[in-house]
Amino acid sequence: MNYWLMKSEPDAFSWDDLVKQQKGEWDGVRNHLAQRHMKAMKKGDRALFYHSNIGLEVVGIMEIVEEAAPDSTDETGRWIAVHVSPVQRVPVPVKLKTMKADPALANMVMIRQSRLSVSPVTEAEYKHILGLAGL
């Protein structure tokens, strides 16, 4: 299994929105590297849901429930999206500030490349973050 981190501005699409829907298309990603990561996602992979802009914290765990397929919001046919479902909200949201200050997470892709909206997370990083989240 692989692990990922996916960012969304809660204004546009929040953890609560996903919980309401139970299953959502992770659409609107228009960056080639982020797209490549989504193409690599397999059913059953886990992804951290991160609130960018407002909150700046990891708020929940998702599961990839459908692998890459054409993004329904894209008319050019060039971009793909995956579908995700909520697994659970984390007991303690993990702040960006906390992750930045943690030596165990210094090499995280999302720390090193802050603008990337979909990034891989190693198993060690994933487990470490779950620890910080009270799991």
Added chain:
DNA sequence: GCCAACGTTGGC
């Protein structure tokens, strides 16, 4: 194929 100008993302 290079690079300047511009647009966007996202943290501060």
Added chain:
DNA sequence: GCCAACGTTGGC
């Protein structure tokens, strides 16, 4: 609101 870090576009 600002700015750094990218990504994209278009002239040459």
